[in-house]
Amino acid sequence: MKNFEFASPRAESEAVGLLNDHGGRTAVLAGGTDLIGLLQADLAAPERVVDIRNVKSMTGIREESDGIWVGALTTLDEVLAHPLLKPYLSLGQVADAHHAIQIQSSGTLGGDLCHMPNCWYYRNGYGLLAMKDGESLVETGENRYHAILGNRGPAKFVNASRFAPALIAWGAKVRIIGPGPEESEVVPLEYFYISPKSANQGNTILKPGQLISHIWLPAPKPTMVSAAYEVLQLEGLDWPLAAASVMLDVEAGIVRSARVVLGHVAPVPWVSQEAASMLRGQSITPELAQAAGTAAVARATPLSNNEYKVQIARTAVKRAILKAVDQLEGGL
Numbered sequence: 317m318k319n320f321e322f323a324s325p326r327a328e329s330e331a332v333g334l335l336n337d338h339g340g341r342t343a344v345l346a347g348g349t350d351l352i353g354l355l356q357a358d359l360a361a362p363e364r365v366v367d368i369r370n371v372k373s374m375t376g377i378r379e380e381s382d383g384i385w386v387g388a389l390t391t392l393d394e395v396l397a398h399p400l401l402k403p404y405l406s407l408g409q410v411a412d413a414h415h416a417i418q419i420q421s422s423g424t425l426g427g428d429l430c431h432m433p434n435c436w437y438y439r440n441g442y443g444l445l446a447m448k449d450g451e452s453l454v455e456t457g458e459n460r461y462h463a464i465l466g467n468r469g470p471a472k473f474v475n476a477s478r479f480a481p482a483l484i485a486w487g488a489k490v491r492i493i494g495p496g497p498e499e500s501e502v503v504p505l506e507y508f509y510i511s512p513k514s515a516n517q518g519n520t521i522l523k524p525g526q527l528i529s530h531i532w533l534p535a536p537k538p539t540m541v542s543a544a545y546e547v548l549q550l551e552g553l554d555w556p557l558a559a560a561s562v563m564l565d566v567e568a569g570i571v572r573s574a575r576v577v578l579g580h581v582a583p584v585p586w587v588s589q590e591a592a593s594m595l596r597g598q599s600i601t602p603e604l605a606q607a608a609g610t611a612a613v614a615r616a617t618p619l620s621n622n623e624y625k626v627q628i629a630r631t632a633v634k635r636a637i638l639k640a641v642d643q644l645e646g647g648l
């Protein structure tokens with residue numbers, strides 16, 4: 317591990333200022349469950365680590381007229397327990413599926429959203445594009461956990477965030493602060509992620525000196541139901557092979573609006589307009605849920621060892637839809 321300065325700001329503007337020194341060669345530390353490993357492996361080698369855990373304004377969950385503001389430092393346990401988040405059932409389902417009390421008590425929502433990919437080539441120092449001598453190691457090598465959608469470009473890792481699909485399905489936005497001390501913007505989470513085209517690009521729109529301070533969720537309507545379905549190999553701590561989250565607005569048994577988002581299948585959380593438009597204006601049946609799953613993976617381009625993920629992703633979409641409609645009074 318390379319030596320670094322350590323800073324512990326108490327205010328957002330102070331955190332942004334500290335992140336902007338050293339030409340932005342700095343890193344944000346939240347729960348540290350992933351960043352510490354990246355530092356130990358020299359995959360992150362910042363001049364300064366900025367520990368944001370004492371920035372009070374980035375903690376807590378509050379209700380405003382247009383929705384809920386969730387501090388980026390909210391832990392997974394808080395996601396599970398907070399009464400204001402109860403209507404967002406899919407979020408609780410994702411938090412619950414972690415099956416690891418250490419991660420649930422110290423991992424944060426901001427840290428999950430900015431979690432670097434688990435691609436083993438990236439984790440072994442070959443960068444996000446996993447290139448060696450101008451060749452993609454993923455294409456010619458071991459790619460069973462890699463992308464099946466959005467993988468025609470140079471990026472073939474899968475986005476690691478477990479909460480992003482559920483949050484995007486709910487129409488969440490993120491408040492980004494920096495690089496100026498008082499600068500901030502609110503961006504739909506759907507547009508936060510990037511599939512990098514070159515080695516010097518990251519996997520989010522965050523520029524050096526910027527960080528997420530809050531996540532915004534629209535106020536839920538009583539007609540809205542949501543669910544997440546993650547396919548995990550282990551009963552304990554594990555990363556999904558594929559996942560799907562849905563949010564349906566159902567009135568008198570008819571889907572008025574739908575959002576379907578897949579996780580762990582592409583370099584970005586994968587919004588499936590095809591699946592959503594198939595559901596709109598319809599009454600959900602198991603056959604329709606199955607058809608929406610098929611539509612969601614219709615454009616899949618699996619790599620040499622991951623065709624199996626297509627079937628898993630298809631089923632995850634179907635089961636997430638059926639799990640969501642289970643919450644409707646009277647079921648289907």
Ligand SMILES: Cc1cc2nc3c(=O)[nH]c(=O)nc-3n(C[C@H](O)[C@H](O)[C@H](O)COP(=O)(O)OP(=O)(O)OC[C@H]3O[C@@H](n4cnc5c(N)ncnc54)[C@H](O)[C@@H]3O)c2cc1C
Nearest residue numbers: 344346347348349350351423424426427430527528554555
């Ligand atoms: C041994 C181990 C195994 C794990 N295995 C799994 C697993 O199998 N499945 C699983 O789902 N999770 C796993 N995790 C949990 C994972 O680390 C979580 O996703 C956690 O929520 C990350 O949150 P954190 O606050 O600890 O992030 P940190 O480690 O503090 O940060 C993660 C990344 O996000 C950046 N960051 C953090 N907060 C912000 C912010 N507000 N704005 C901008 N950037 C930010 C950091 O710079 C860093 O790059 C594991 C953790 C450990 C220690």
